[in-house]
Amino acid sequence: MANIVVIEDHPPVLKLLSTLCRSQGHEVMAFDNGRAGLDAIREMNPDVVLVDRRLGDIDGLDVVRDAREASPATRFVMVSACSETRDIVTAIRRGACDYVTKPFQAEEIHSAVDRALTEPANPPPTSRQKLIILCPKKAA
Numbered sequence: 001m002a003n004i005v006v007i008e009d010h011p012p013v014l015k016l017l018s019t020l021c022r023s024q025g026h027e028v029m030a031f032d033n034g035r036a037g038l039d040a041i042r043e044m045n046p047d048v049v050l051v052d053r054r055l056g057d058i059d060g061l062d063v064v065r066d067a068r069e070a071s072p073a074t075r076f077v078m079v080s081a082c083s084e085t086r087d088i089v090t091a092i093r094r095g096a097c098d099y100v101t102k103p104f105q106a107e108e109i110h111s112a113v114d115r116a117l118t119e120p121a122n123p124p125p126t127s128r129q130k131l132i133i134l135c136p137k138k139a140a
Contacts, residue, residue, distance in 0.1 A: 001025045002047035002117055007037030007063060008079070009056045013102070017050050017079065020109045034058035041067040046074055048116045050109070053080030053087060061094050068095040075116035079104070 004026045008014040011032065018030045029044070031037035034055040041049060041063075049067065053060040064076045078091040081102040088099045097119065098112040 003027050003044060005037055005040055005046045005049045006030045007034055007051040009033060009052060020106050021113060024110060034063045038063050038067055042070040045071045048113055049074055049076045050079055051076060053078055053082055061090055064096050065094045077112045077116055
C-alpha cells in the first residue's frame with residue numbers, strides 16, 4: 001500500500017507503531033533516532049512519516065520542518081506525550097497534517113495514517129494565515 005517511515009526513540013513504542021502500520025499492509029522502515037530517519041526521508045520520499053515529538057538526538061518538529069523541504073509530498077503525523085496546544089499548533093505550522101497524543105489507541109494511529117493518505121497535501125500555513133484547531137468536547 002504505502003511507504004511509511006516511523007521515527008521513535010522509545011523501542012516499545014517504535015515496535016508498536018511499526019506493527020500497527022504493517023497490520024494495515026504498509027511497508028515500514030523504522031528508525032530509533034531523528035537523524036537516521038531524516039536521512040531516510042530524503043532518500044525515500046515516503047508517503048507518510050510518523051515522528052515522535054521529543055527524540056533523543058533532534059527535535060521531532062525540526063525533523064518535520066527539514067523533511068518537508070526535502071520531500072514536500074510526504075505527509076507527517078506527530079506522535080507525542082505532550083498535549084499542549086502550543087506544541088500542536090507548532091507541529092501543524094511546521095507541516096504535520098495530524099497530531100496523536102500518547103498513550104494512543106491503535107485506531108487513532110490507523111485513522112491518522114488513513115487521513116494522511118487520503119486528504120490532499122496542503123502546505124503548512126504561512127505566518128500570516130490563521131490556524132484554527134477544533135478540539136472535540138470531552139464527555140463530562
